[in-house]
Amino acid sequence: MPYASQSLTRFCFVFLGAKFVPEEDNFLQRHVAFFDRNKDGIVYPSETFQGFRAIGCGYLLSAFASLFINMGLSSKTRPGKGFSLSFPIEVKNIHLAKHGSDSGVYDKNGRFVESKFEEIFAKHSKTHPDALTNKELKQLLNSNKEANDRKGAIAAFTEWKILYYLCKDKNGLLHKDTVRAVYDGSLFEKLEKQKASKKHA
Ligand code: HEM
Numbered sequence: 408m409p410y411a412s413q414s415l416t417r418f419c420f421v422f423l424g425a426k427f428v429p430e431e432d433n434f435l436q437r438h439v440a441f442f443d444r445n446k447d448g449i450v451y452p453s454e455t456f457q458g459f460r461a462i463g464c465g466y467l468l469s470a471f472a473s474l475f476i477n478m479g480l481s482s483k484t485r486p487g488k489g490f491s492l493s494f495p496i497e498v499k500n501i502h503l504a505k506h507g508s509d510s511g512v513y514d515k516n517g518r519f520v521e522s523k524f525e526e527i528f529a530k531h532s533k534t535h536p537d538a539l540t541n542k543e544l545k546q547l548l549n550s551n552k553e554a555n556d557r558k559g560a561i562a563a564f565t566e567w568k569i570l571y572y573l574c575k576d577k578n579g580l581l582h583k584d585t586v587r588a589v590y591d592g593s594l595f596e597k598l599e600k601q602k603a604s605k606k607h608a
């Protein structure tokens with residue numbers, strides 16, 4: 408973004424109270440917008456940390472996640488801009504941070520591909536119709552692995568394992584509706600509400 412329009416965005420946010428709203432059909436923007444705590448369109452490391460804490464993650468995981476996610480994705484989402492030590496992630500460009508060895512449920516623009524989502528469960532949920540066991544999740548990750556893509560495989564492993572750790576049921580199953588909700592980010596809002604209500608109980 409040229410400097411003038413960047414300043415205009417900042418002006419609108421600060422003085423007019425305008426908020427960044429993710430595109431309705433861009434599920435990847437919605438996935439990430441939860442972590443943009445003040446809705447200015449940018450996720451800073453402190454916001455990733457606060458978002459992780461809000462959904463019930465411990466200090467250590469939240470601290471590591473905020474460092475790795477922001478250091479890893481910041482530059483990719485800021486094409487044409489220099490490196491920034493405050494490691495901002497621009498939500499509108501989050502599709503540029505997609506990696507390999509993923510499920511393909513997000514297309515290259517960050518939109519949700521229903522057929523790819525259904526494919527996960529058609530191929531891998533053998534024990535229970537609408538859920539994945541830990542072993543089936545491992546098989547999913549292995550079958551998504553692309554050749555010479557260690558970085559992508561590690562990123563995919565981390566995303567799925569954190570999801571499993573946070574959301575598996577008491578029988579160790581990761582349910583289809585939970586996985587659907589992580590794609591559009593609504594899962595994060597639900598976890599935040601659950602955590603807040605536990606705190607007040
Ligand atoms: C507890 C927090 C989070 C969990 C459990 C989580 C989980 C996931 C899962 C399961 C996927 C799908 C991967 C696939 O389709 O194979 C994904 C994709 C993605 N997530 Fe997250 N995520 C979290 C937080 C974040 C944050 C904070 C960011 C960045 C600010 C982020 C950026 C992405 C991106 C860019 C993708 C697309 C990867 C691709 O399709 O290549 N996620 N995440």
Ligand SMILES: [Ca+2]
Binds near residue numbers: 446447448449451
């Ligand atoms: Ca922000």
